[in-house]
Amino acid sequence: MGQAGWKGFCLSLFDYKTEKYVVAKNKKVGLLYRLLQLSILLYLVVWVFVVKKSYQDVDTSLQSAVVTKVKGVAYTNTSELGERLWDVADYVIPPQGDNVFVVITNLIVTTNQRQGTCAEYEGVPDGLCSQDYDCHAGESVIAGNGVKTGRCLRVGNSTRGTCEIFAWCPVETQSLPTEPLLKGAEDFTIYIKNFIRFPKFNFSKANVQEDKNFLKSCRFSPKNLYCPIFRLGSVIRWAGSNFQDIAMKGGVIAINIEWDCDLDKAASECNPRYYFSRLDNTHVKSVSSGYNFRFARYYRDSAGVEFRTLIKAYGIRFDVIVNGKAGKFSIIPTIINLGSGVALMGAGAFFCDLVLIYIIKKREFYRDKKYEEVSRSLKPARQRGVRPGRSPCCWRNEGSCPSRPAPPVSGEAPTGQGREGSTLEAEAKAAEPGQLEEELLEEQPQALPSRSHWKGNGSVCSQFPELARSGLLKNVKVNAEQLQTLQTVET
Secondary structure, eight states, X not given: OOHHHHHHHHHHTTOOOOOOOOOOOOHHHHHHHHHXXXXXXXXXXXXXXXXXXXXXXXXXXXXXXXXXXXXXXXXXXXXXXXXXEEOHHHHEESTTOOSEEEEEEEEEEEEEEEEEEEEOOTTOGGGEESSGGGSOTTOBOXXXXXXXXXXXXXXXXXXXEEEEEEEEEXXXXXXXXXXXXXXXXXXXXXXXXXXXXXXXXXXXXXXXXXXXHHHHHOOOBTTBTTOOEEEHHHHHHHTTOOHHHHHHHOEEEEEEEEEEEETTSOGGGOOEEEEEEEOSOOSSOOTTOSOEEEEEEEEEOTTOOEEEEEEEEEEEEEEEEEEEEEEEEOHHHHHHHHHHHHHHHHHHHHHHHHIIIIISTTHHHHHHHHOOOOOSOOXXXXXXXXXXXXXXXXXXXXXXXXXOOOOOOTTOOOOSOHHHHHHHHHHHHHSOHHHHHHHHHXXXXXXXXXXXXXXXXXXXXXXXXXXXXXXXXXXXXXXXHHHHHHHHHHO
16 A cells, blocks of 8 residues: 555545435335334334333242142052052152152052062063073073073973063062052142242242131132142143043143242232143153052061062152242333334334335435535635636526527637627636636536426525536536637637
């Protein structure tokens, strides 16, 4: 970059850009602009402030504690267990009253199991054999019940059998009852007590009304939100399932408690909302569908030998999930969202500018009106060589300025405009070349705008935009040649 380039770059640092406002009388673009403004305003007011409440400071760091209790009894009479009464200590696991608990609804019971040797269950593929060498001693049965002893046990003349194992014998039976064991669990009640706190606003609340007499007789309903005592069958129904179906093989039910608190209102307006859904996959049937687990109860006989009762329990697992947020007015998010709305207004104007200067038919006309570059200010008339009292251009009501008479053709005598011609000659002699160019440049008339308020009334015009430099120089040269020809003819 040369010295002139660096100089131009340094001078450009002191350029100042300012906005130029152009009022475009275009109804289509104007209508588009107003529609964009209205849409942005509706979005800002309705969605941002009314629906989303973006003028509030929000706390989502909810602190929560859940306490659960199940109540109810059930009576059963089976061949394995005989007559039995089931209470909370029997069918609720774990008993601590956590936010996750299981209510047992069905059982497979294997009684009097003792450690010894017996045949593996036929339904275990790794336990099948035809010879003793198929059962490697000391090897665990994959997905089985014990450790292989090295013998293959066959029944009668059968060529296929099962490996002998060391395990709790007899092994677990796989027969499932035809109906739920605890079918009366549908009428059990679940008490869910929830405490919450929003630390940012130091706001705490619970989902229960502290009135013992009220809690003894109430049941939850959409109109009674502060009685969190739910009938188990109703919870299953609200989750979209049937109790008898889910009680056979078990399932997982989610109880969602949602707190959405507007702390600009009274604390009584902050109420819990309950949602119920089934989480385990009920659409695809598989061997692992439902919910089950195993546990055992151990005993000793009179000889001191240990034995146990193995129970495979099918039950309904309840997950209590708590979430929520609290909001309160704050000036900072309000200003931020208002600023975003103003920025969107500017985006609407930018879009309309694109339509105006790039898309519509008269785009070139509007583009010329919108963008203008001003390199220097125009000189006063006296400094440009114009005589005092003489205007560069004069517009009248219906015409333009009278033009200078054309010089006569070579060999032709001057017309009766001798006085005017002599005046023109004297001006040409008296004026220096630079003054002549500037005066002729200023006397070049511009095309008059077609609007009515530009029509002259005999007064002097104001300053006009500069013409293209190449056209001006051409006109200056032509007029200079005409004046020289005029001087030659008169001589």
